[in-house]
Amino acid sequence: MKNELDPRIHRALDGELDPAALDAGERALVARLDALSRSLSAVPAGRSVAHRVMAAVRRPLATPIQRFRRWVTSPQPITVSLRPVYSLVIAVLLAALLWRTPEGPKPVLGAEEGVAQFVARFPEAHSVAVVGNFNDWRPGATPLSDDDHDGVWDARVILPAGQHEYMFVVDGERWVPDPMAGRYVDDDFGRQNAVLLVRPHRTQQ
Amino acid sequence: MILVPLLLSLAFQQPDGRLEGHVPAAALPGIQAAIAKAVQDSLPTEPLIEKALEGGAKGASADLIVAAVNTEAGRLRGARDLLRHAGAPAPYSARELVSVSIALARGVPEPVVTRVVSAVKDSLPGFALHAVADLQARGFQPDSSADLIIAAVGAGMSAHRLLDVAAAAEREVQRGSTRPQALARIKSILPAVPPQPLPPGAMQGAVRPRKPATP
Numbered sequence: 498m499k500n501e502l503d504p505r506i507h508r509a510l511d512g513e514l515d516p517a518a519l520d521a522g523e524r525a526l527v528a529r530l531d532a533l534s535r536s537l538s539a540v541p542a543g544r545s546v547a548h549r550v551m552a553a554v555r556r557p558l559a560t561p562i563q564r565f566r567r568w569v570t571s572p573q574p575i576t577v578s579l580r581p582v583y584s585l586v587i588a589v590l591l592a593a594l595l596w597r598t599p600e601g602p603k604p605v606l607g608a609e610e611g612v613a614q615f616v617a618r619f620p621e622a623h624s625v626a627v628v629g630n631f632n633d634w635r636p637g638a639t640p641l642s643d644d645d646h647d648g649v650w651d652a653r654v655i656l657p658a659g660q661h662e663y664m665f666v667v668d669g670e671r672w673v674p675d676p677m678a679g680r681y682v683d684d685d686f687g688r689q690n691a692v693l694l695v696r697p698h699r700t701q702q
Numbered sequence: 703m704i705l706v707p708l709l710l711s712l713a714f715q716q717p718d719g720r721l722e723g724h725v726p727a728a729a730l731p732g733i734q735a736a737i738a739k740a741v742q743d744s745l746p747t748e749p750l751i752e753k754a755l756e757g758g759a760k761g762a763s764a765d766l767i768v769a770a771v772n773t774e775a776g777r778l779r780g781a782r783d784l785l786r787h788a789g790a791p792a793p794y795s796a797r798e799l800v801s802v803s804i805a806l807a808r809g810v811p812e813p814v815v816t817r818v819v820s821a822v823k824d825s826l827p828g829f830a831l832h833a834v835a836d837l838q839a840r841g842f843q844p845d846s847s848a849d850l851i852i853a854a855v856g857a858g859m860s861a862h863r864l865l866d867v868a869a870a871a872e873r874e875v876q877r878g879s880t881r882p883q884a885l886a887r888i889k890s891i892l893p894a895v896p897p898q899p900l901p902p903g904a905m906q907g908a909v910r911p912r913k914p915a916t917p
Binding site: 628630631632633634635636638639654655656658659660662672679680681682683684685686688692694696697 | 720724749752753755756757758759760762766769770773774797800801804807808826828829832835836839862865911
């Protein structure tokens with residue numbers, strides 16, 4: 498299909514022919530084409546692909562920190578090749594490590610310090626803490642735990658060697674002397690404190 | 703010269719810092735007076751602060767807390783007098799005074815405490831006194847118990863091992879010995895008393911209690 502423009506309209510668009518010499522339909526066409534031409538000229542010229550590529554090539558190099566950050570934050574493929582026999586050894590070592598971990602590390606004790614183990618059976622309790630002159634009698638300071646929910650609460654506490662008075666606080670409000678302590682003194686407040694004797698660590702072993 | 707009143711005022715202010723908010727405000731002047739008197743008498747103040755904190759934590763009234771602090775101060779004075787009488791070398795630490803005070807509170811007669819303190823005067827008497835109190839609590843005669851513990855000290859056993867002596871005598875009774883027989887048996891094997899073993903893993907996962915630094 499051929500799309501030719503009437504030579505008279507072409508001349509009118511070029512300003513060589515007065516639009517008044519055209520008929521109404523031709524004048525309307527000239528006006529539409531003229532408006533279209535103006536709108537196209539108003540669009541800014543786009544940057545060519547070559548221009549954009551060259552701009553990227555000329556960008557300054559990233560600093561080592563930026564490159565490292567990009568490397569750390571972007572996904573990286575990691576491939577580990579392992580012989581089955583080695584993987585078996587590693588699995589055994591990891592299992593041994595996990596088996597030992599629940600006990601935790603042995604604490605470092607001073608020459609005049611020892612470890613006291615507090616154990617109490619309170620099946621209905623939601624919380625149990627030991628309070629004494631070693632923690633200024635603050636109920637929240639030394640909680641006991643019952644990890645297996647069998648009602649037996651337990652804590653191991655590093656204390657200075659010597660004697661300490663203490664009680665258990667059950668559910669934050671009930672003060673109970675340790676029924677298994679075997680040593681008690683009046684507390685001057687109408688109750689009895691249990692008495693604990695801590696031997697220095699070097700004589701505990 | 704300027705430092706002395708400053709340090710003295712600091713020494714009196716620090717207990718308040720630990721007590722404020724933990725004991726009724728009405729108890730503070732009485733506690734402060736007891737502490738000041740203890741300082742005058744060269745007695746340790748930490749047991750008095752602990753007694754006040756104990757009363758506050760247990761919800762005791764201000765009057766009861768002050769009375770308990772004064773009772774504790776009286777016990778410390780009594781313990782100091784006993785240590786002097788027993789010939790123990792001064793100055794006396796809070797630990798020594800409290801151990802004598804607790805032994806008396808556990809019902810060990812004063813002459814027995816004096817005798818034990820005299821026998822162990824070169825080391826802390828706490829464990830020796832508790833060993834005697836433990837034996838007494840298990841039905842042994844106080845004098846005979848003190849004889850055994852003093853013999854153990856004479857045989858060269860360390861203070862911390864004296865509790866093993868009391869436990870060994872108790873085991874003898876459980877095996878069918880009478881109490882005098884048990885004491886005689888343990889006395890005959892001194893110092894070869896077996897130590898009480900710790901349960902396996904008793905050291906694992908131990909934590910230190912949270913407590914503000916002692917002033």
